[in-house]
Amino acid sequence: MTRPNFLDRNQDVISVSSLNRMARDLLEAGIPPVWIGGEISNLTLAASGHGYFSLKDGGAQVRCVMFRHKLALLPFRPQEGMQVELRGQVTLYEARGEFQISVGEMRAAGLGRLYEAFERLKARLQAEGLFDSSRKRELPAHPAAIGIVTSPAAAALRDVVSTLRRRMPGIPLILYPAQVQGEGSAQQIANAIRQAGERREADVLIICRGGGSIEDLWSFNEEIVARAVAACPIPTVSGVGHETDFTICDFVADRRAPTPTAAAELVSPNREHLAIQLEQAKRALERALGRLLTDKTQQLDFLGRRLTHPGSKLQAQRDKLGALSQTLRQRVHTMFDQGRWRLQLAASHLTRHQPDLAAQSQRLQQQQARLQRAQDRLLERRSQQLAQLSATLTAFNPEAVLARGYAIVQKRNGQAVKNPAELQDHERVTLRLAEGSTEARIEHPQGVQPELPF
Missing domain, CATH: 1.20.5 (Single alpha-helices involved in coiled-coils or other helix-helix interfaces)
Structure with a gap:
């Protein structure tokens, strides 16, 4: 590969920033993103959400940075001393001139296939709706009995029992034993969950075990366990591993607790509270x-202060009734006097405004006579106008002209002829007379058709 010539031959001094930028460009152009395995060391999770750490093996180490948006996509939380495999871009942090890897992907070392299987099953069950919040049930506030699915030898069982005895010792506990790790453990866990659902002895079911590696917790990532939890008829709480551990069982259960102890606290009321x-x-x-x-x-x-003798109350009622009667009589007299006065006033008003019928009748007769005379004059004028219009119409009536011996010459299409020049030689025309019509043929003198005047 030909290296680019970053230096001008005429310039032999460059800045530190320019040097670091050239080194970064060389690294990013020369080394493609690769998968690298090693141990996490000096891990720092900044308040910004970015992660800074070193990846080391027995002979060397390299600084790494994983930005917040990439770190949030991890299915686990990076921890000090964890063996991981990461894929990133080799680069140089220009400000300090530090060689580092910008990490884009990370997985636990040797567990890539397990994580891939975890993500595939998680995506499939989520698409089926097994994780939907709509199917999550509320936990009983005061359960009559609590069921536990775990190993009888597990430390998680001791934590759950001690927590429940401390918070509410009167609640009966029912253990549904199952192997929680190793070959066949997933089938045993699923059988225990189904057994608890069939017996209906408990009001709520805790499915728990202590922390461990992803291989230790893998039984709770099996599809058979997820299906059993989804089909369980009683509410379920998943308390598997530590706070940073997530399993398929956590997503399917009605509630997830970060630890078995927290699961016991979720399902039991606190007697002290x-x-x-x-x-x-x-x-x-x-x-x-x-x-x-x-x-x-x-x-x-x-x-008691308001209580009085019945006789006193009756006397008070009689006095009140007498006063009301007197008031009623006074108001009735007042109403009669006011009514009589208003009646007299109305009679006086009516008398003053009574119409003179004789005068009004005489005026009406006069108006009728005037109306009749006006009507006669109007009729006479209209008769004279009609006679004049009739005479004018008679004078201009074409029928009257025909009666005096005239005729109307019409072409075949009924058009009246006003000028002989409009007629062709030997053209047939209609002659309309006063008492009928006849046809004629045009013959111009000496066979010459007259010309139209200009």
């Missing part, structure tokens, strides 16, 4: 009863 709530409710009830007793006592005293 219940005792505090009960004491608070007791005090609130005592205060409410005290206020109610005080209010009723004051109300009784108030009603």
Whole structure:
């Protein structure tokens, strides 16, 4: 490969920034992205979300950076000392001149196929709707019994039992034993879950085990376990591994707990909190009863002061009735007086405004006579106009002209002829007379057709 000549022959001094930029371009152009295996060391997760660490083996180490948007896509959380395989771009951080790898992908060393299988099954079950929040059920607030699916020898069982005994020792615990690691463990876990669902002895079911590697937890990533959890008729809580561990069982269960202990806390009420709530409710009830007793006592005293002898109350009612009767009589008299006055006023008003019928009748007769005379004059004028128009119409009537011996010459299409020049020699025409019509043929003198005047 031919190396580019970054230096001008006439210039032998360059800046540090230019040098680092040339080195970065050489690295990125000369080394394509590759998969590299090693151990994570000096891991720092910055507040910005970016991850900074060294990848080392027995003989060397290299600085690495994984930016937030890439780090968030990982199915696990990188930890100090973890063996990983990563794919990235070899580059140079110009500001400090440090050789580093910009990481784009990361997987646990030797577990690439397991993670690929995990992601494939997760995508398929999610597409089927097994992870949908709509199918998640609420956990019972006060379960009558709690079921546990785990190994009888697991430390997780001891953590769950001790937590439940501390929080609510009166709740019965039912163990559905199953091997949680190794060959055949996934089938045993699925059988235990189905057994718990068929017996219906518990109101909620905890599926748990302690932390471990992805191989240790792989039984909870098997499809048979996921199907059993999805089909379980009672609410389920998955408490598998540590807070950073995620399994398919976590996504299918109704609730996920970061640890087995947290799962026990999710399904059980805290008796100390219940005792505090009960004491608070007791005090609130005592205060409410005290206020109610005080209010009723004051109300009784108030009603006692209002209580009077029935005779006194009857006398007061008689006095009130007498006063109301007197008021009613006064108002009736007042209404009659006002009505009589309004009637007299209306009669006086009617008398003043009564019409003079004789005068109005005489004026009506005069108006009728005037109307009749005007109508006669108008009729006479219209008769004279009609006679004049009739005479004019008679004078201009073509029928009257024909009666005096004239004729109308019409062509075959009915058009009247006004000028002989409009007629052709030997053309047939119609002669319309006063008492009928006849046909004729045109013959011009000496066979010469007259010309139209200009």
